[in-house]
Amino acid sequence: MRPSQPDILIAGAGIIGASLAWQLARKGCRVLVCDAGKLGGEASWAGAGMLAPGPEYEEPGEWLDFALHSLALYTEFVGQLEEDSGLGVEFSQCGSLEIACGEEEFSLLRDRAARRSQSGIETQILPSSELLARVPQLASSVCGAVFYPNEGQVDPRTVSEALRAALPRRGVELREQTRVANLYPHGSGVDVRLANGETVSTTMAVIAAGAWSSQIAVAGYALPEGFPVKGHLAGYRLPPGTLPHVLRFGHTYIVQRTTGYTIAGSSEEHLGFDRNVDAGIVSGIHEAAARLAPGLLPAAPDDAWIGFRPATVLPHPLIEQLGESPVWLAYGHYRNGILLAPATAERLTKVLTASLGMD
Ligand SMILES: Cc1cc2nc3c(=O)[nH]c(=O)nc-3n(C[C@H](O)[C@H](O)[C@H](O)COP(=O)(O)OP(=O)(O)OC[C@H]3O[C@@H](n4cnc5c(N)ncnc54)[C@H](O)[C@@H]3O)c2cc1C
Incomplete structure (x- = not known):
């Protein structure tokens, strides 16, 4: 059912925009989501789905805390999504291993693990004998690893399919093949100009168009x-069950779904x-993983x-209001948007429902 005038229009139905739409609708907002292509068809289709903040953040601070919070939300996020959609989401808290192949590297990883523990991340040091007992397919030259037992993986394609089913059940209107071109904020809301020439009036708008976000023009503002x-x-x-944990070694990683499908x-x-797939780069990834x-x-x-990956010059995503306008930004999640989707949706749902007087 189409909301006559949505409270909130979201530009972009990747995992960030679609999760936000779903959470806002659960709180009673009338939401319209427009996507230039299809729901979950871009980075959120491509992502490996590691839920692994441990090796990702060098320094403690707000954004590491945000990532840990998002990881902690995942079980409930998936449970609610399965309930609302009637579909299964591929998710497992299988733990991840950050592997060292030299003594010096292992010592650096151990130091890092000690710092991680101070930030509240659970870590375990595994010597090579224990590591090889857990993952016998590893190269015999491995020196050891840091194990992050609370980390895991989710198949973002199953999250998108579940969001696609859950959105209409929660009254969200999804319009695919509908590019948002311009936003015109004014005293009482935003006029949203679509690339097909149509204009939609809404109280607030969120830009969640991944790597394309700053192509949307907002009158009076530079994004x-x-x-x-x-x-x-x-x-x-x-075959399923051939890799018990996510493996990480420098820029190389290997993740196995519960179906056995494995990604390097x-x-x-x-x-x-x-959009070209470079066969040379693929062989390089394969060789490093092998x-x-x-x-x-x-x-x-x-x-x-x-x-x-949707990047900005900042080392963290933009989850904020655009000046004093009724436009909010939710982009730049770079390497961790799958991980950060639940916390991003939670944070923006709180502030947007408060702005609408719905909290
Ligand atoms: C190779 C790779 C591996 C990754 N691995 C991981 C990982 O292991 N863990 C992790 O957490 N993250 C990972 N990521 C990152 C993660 O995939 C992204 O951060 C996340 O998917 C971003 O979601 P998004 O919704 O912001 O963007 P997207 O999924 O790209 O969605 C943006 C949407 O906006 C739409 N759009 C564009 N322009 C407009 C417009 N003008 N109007 C309306 N709609 C528009 C697009 O069609 C698209 O559907 C990986 C990414 C890549 C590429």
Whole structure:
């Protein structure tokens, strides 16, 4: 059912915009979400889905706390989403291993683990014998690892499918193939101009268009620049249960779904919105992953794909109001948008419902 005038229009139905739409609707807001393509069709389709703040944040502080909070929200987020959608979401708190292949590196990882523990992250140090007992497919040269037992993985494609089913059940209108072009904030709300020429009036708007966010023009404001950082991933159809934890070694990682489907990553390229899959980069990822776990992977991947991480110049996402306007920003989640979706939705739901006088 189409809300006659939505309280909130969200530009972008990736995991950030769609999770927010769902949470706002659960609080009774009338929400319209417009996506230039399809729900969950971009970075949120491509992402590996590691839920692993431990190795991601060097320094303690607000954003590490935010990431840990989001990780802690995940079980409830998935449970509610499964209930609202009637669909299963692939999610497991399988723990992650940050692996060292040299003594010096292992000592650095142990120091880091000690700092992580002070930030409230549970860590365990595993010597090589224990590590190889858990993951015998690893290279015998591994020195040890830090184990983060509370981390895990989610298949973002199953999150998107569940959000697609849950949104209409909660009264959200989703309009796909509908690009948001311009926002015109005024005294009592925002006029949203769509690329098809239509104008929608709304009380507030949220820009959650991932790497494309700053292409949306907001009259009277300059948006912080967002840009894509392209990444490649490789996929393997393996028997289920062949890898118990997420593996990380430098820029290389391996994640296994409960179905057995296994993903190796990744790369970072600054090539704008270039959608080509580079076979050389895929072989590089495969070779690095196969060196780490030679007993796990077959001779070549079954699939390979790319996605555009939504970056800004900041080391954290933008989750804030645009000046004094009724426009809010929710982009720049870069490498961790899957992890940060529940906390982003929670934070914005609180402030937006308060602004609407609904809290
Ligand atoms: C290779 C790779 C590996 C990753 N691995 C992980 C990981 O392990 N863990 C993790 O937490 N994160 C990971 N990420 C990052 C994560 O995927 C992103 O941070 C997250 O998906 C961003 O979600 P989003 O909703 O902001 O953007 P997107 O999913 O890109 O969604 C933005 C949406 O906006 C739409 N749009 C664009 N322009 C407009 C417009 N003008 N009007 C309306 N709609 C518009 C697009 O069609 C799109 O659907 C990875 C990303 C990549 C590429």
